[in-house]
Amino acid sequence: MTADTADVPEVIRMGPPRLTAGLDQYIRMGYEAHLTVHGPLPRYDASGLVDLAQRIGLTGKGGAAFPFARKLQAVIDATRRRRRPAAVVVNATEGEPGSAKDQMLLARAPHLVLDGALLVGGALRAESVAVGVDEGSPGVTSMPAAVAERRARLPIRVVQQPARFVSGESGSLIRGINGLVALPPSRKVRSSDGGIGGVDGLPTLLSNAETYAQLAIAARIGAEAYCAVGPEAEPGTVLLTVNRAGARRPVVVEAPAGTPLGAVLDACGTGPGQGVLVGGYHGMFLDAASAVSAPCSRAGMRQAGGTFGAGVVIPLPEDTCPLGEAHRIVQWLAAESAGQCGPCRRGLPELARAFGAVVAGGARAAEEVRRLAAAVVGQGACSHPDGSAGFVRSALTAFAEDVGAHTERAGCGRRVRGVLPTVPWSPDPGTAEVGRVSLKVDWALCDGHGLCADIAPELFTLDRYGFPVVSEGPVPAWLTLSAKRAVNQCPALALRFAPSGR
Template structure:
């Protein structure tokens, strides 16, 4: 399990450094049981504590509660409280740490909200087995089995999108719905649903225990309290770190043995790259990172050292993001593979100038047009990489590369099992494979397919099999991953 550290007195991570799971008795020795609140008092508490969601969108928690309460009264239906514990972001571990090691703190916040709303059920959507087992045990320890349940969902990047999570809990395929449906109006079982991530509910429990005044003794006036961050990438000491909002990002990087020399990804794969110079000056808050050109997002900090190729790392992530889409709308089915393929061309020095133009054109076509924000987040990641690593891109255009290997510092596992191979003695360059696997297979200047070296993403295996079956020369085959 990833290390847990803190800057200043710990709140969410109290008792977690070097320890295992906090059971019911250990939790209560650290955290008093919060007093029940009415809905109006809960809204007032969240407003006074300026509590925002910690899953990426940073939506004001009080507004969510009020919307669910109003919908519940208007429709005369009992609400549902949902804890989003999916955390599909590959570089993030903060919610998993809370679910595995401090499950009762998450349940404190969830039950506080459920009691205030008069909710009939608490549902925890979780992908990771250890986190699910810990929460099942916590529900049993508290005698909440009649009121709370855990739903296991597939571990995909898009599973944690609000609409996808609700669909998954409802027993459907966990992908974003084709049209926007507010969970506050019609969520789990068609009922008004309060949906926030695990850290948000843990922060609510801490806010209720401390009260707004003590809660605001750390942090900034606009963003009181602490933030929970996952520091990975090229950090020598990767960790989940709790730190007061507004603390220097440079201090956090030093704590985790990382340098900001090459660039730092803030906010995760739907976040943005900032330069090393900007990272040293940046403050760890929504406002501070926005001023630096980034975003707090999912609370992921990924510094990139000088030993690996930045464009190669970003191309791997872009390929991962294209494969992790639901594939149900044009921007994801066509735009993201085009972006990923062109970024791979740029990283490998193939027609690099044309590749960069293709990326920017595909981004313009994809951003703002998807069924969810996945194309927007992917576009932000790629465009910020082109800006921050402009000097590296220039070397790739001029020399065909930067001379550095791609070390895989940024996690980009797709669950892929099969490689695509070509028998060149049979291939006649018909191009059917490139038509079926658009964005994955491309044709070179001589009219022959360029086959990716990485395994085929699991989502695209059916199309890959179609391409194999369609090849007139029987030149294409799928082979198991080594």
């Protein structure tokens, strides 16, 4: 790592720094600097670590917010029951566009993450630690360097995952570490029952990078000091990634849990605009008034009608069409699916098409979107359909006036600026989405044969006159072959590929 590492997300601290301590002095904290700032790491046995996690109310910081103590106890029980050693996995993948908190930790404070993982590994007497990172992320260089800087008691390996939205799903990460394709498994299996090594493998404790870093802080300062900040129900600090329109880099904010979101936005030099997306693309939109007063905690966001998720915050400025922005993301979510079950293969593409009709001003389109969103909930092999449905429904609620404007006037008069990103943040400003294409129809040539809908029904539907209706979004990776067949076999040569968004 070099001084160029300064080109990582800016860090702002509101209140006492914990995860971000020392970052005002160091671009990246090597092991010696890390020990100077944080001090040595104490050791805990399994029961002591469970007790610590319970006392501070630690939950997963990747979005699901599962209680860490329960997860840890499940692995302890599995190791005793099966008489097998445990494994520890750090989920440091961040395929969520707009999120950069974990990448900031990997790039600037990697030893905090390793501390937490090794703390758990020592308590469980684990066999190994694996750290999953996105291809092209700062973790690819920073984490191996951090491993080399210290003499860990456990073997640690860094495993690169494809930088895709579904790659961060726990089952995808376990499959990737096991040498399989990094996609959600068709059957849900708890990592405590079958993680590293497959279904009959080692009981595995898997959690998010920030979760391990929070545990490392709590282990050093103790539960009482940890709980001195934030509300009683959710003590400690939170990391938020705030995306500002027009800015090249997001801002990572460490703030006491419960801090009003309006204060966070003020600290970042921005406002709520016409509404704020909180939690990422499995999160929810809040209207401007609700967003300003919403506390930055899971309970606070829930009470405001939203969800905290992975702590992603994206205000929508006044000069962009909010429904058009949401439509872009619904298309992207459909393309990012694994395509392994019905809700992803058919449900999400249909949802994207229906949302496009809302943007176009269809009189009953919003009702159809709500119907399709309800139909995919609880039906998928992973949580991707459920999260996508929640995103869609919140857009219709938060921007209800715009839905009316599009219905009455076929639009709100604002262009779509592309404020909501579709590429995971990278320190390289030249990074672009690679290989994303969409399908285009040459209407001067199309004769309405309908063969394309027979070859690729997930990509094409036919209107009442027999002509194809195709999504403007990118072609999902799992439908690339079907799309090529449709293009190559079109009798009128009316189909072609084009870069997505053109």
